[in-house]
Amino acid sequence: MEKPWYKQFWPWFLMLIPFSVVIAMIITLTIASGYGDNPMVVDDYYKKGRGINAQVEKVQAAQALNIEFTFKQSENAFTLTYNSGAPEQFSALKVSFYHTTLAEKDFTVTLTADAQGVYRGSLPDNEEGKWTITITPFDDSWRVTQQVQLPAYRELAIKPLTYGV
Structure with missing residues (x-):
């Protein structure tokens, strides 16, 4: 007499793979929602670049002094x-x-x-x-x-x- 499916190893092993993906997805979403947007991304890179040039001029002024x-x-x-x-x-x-x-x-x-x-x-x-x-x-x-x-x-x-x- 054969065991019922829920008492066999292989069905549980094969179901473990999709369940582990779901758990990894939940962990990833939790971490991603906790940190929000990346502050390193700049929307207006041209304006940021002009600001960097202004900062370089201030450094040059400090060097001159x-x-x-x-x-x-x-x-x-x-x-x-x-x-x-x-x-x-x-x-x-x-x-x-x-x-x-x-x-x-x-x-x-x-x-x-x-x-x-x-x-x-x-x-x-x-x-x-x-x-x-x-x-x-x-x-x-x-x-x-x-x-x-x-x-x-x-x-x-x-x-x-x-x-x-």
Whole structure:
């Protein structure tokens, strides 16, 4: 006497393949719906390209002024001081920290200089990893950008990057 179909191995094995595809599809849809649109896709690439050219001009302005900073971190605080290119009157600086992979960790602080010309700011707790620091003055006339690894255990020189200019 032969076993009924539901007690045999092969029907269950053959049904397992489509069921595993359905489960993989559900997992894929769950992951895709959780992350939404990709922020790397640009709708207006021409406008974005013009913005990049404007940023290059600001870097060139920083190079012409020979602007260089020293970045020093101490636990959750950091200081910025001019090494060269310091203006006669210190204006406020906008310092933006961009995380390499996680856009939700990005933050910006506005700093003013103390009597010795030192800019002081604070970092969020446990911000480790590779960051891009961008420094611009209050009037946005120049721009200095550098990638750093936080926490920074030594003083770092932050100066305008040359884009083959």
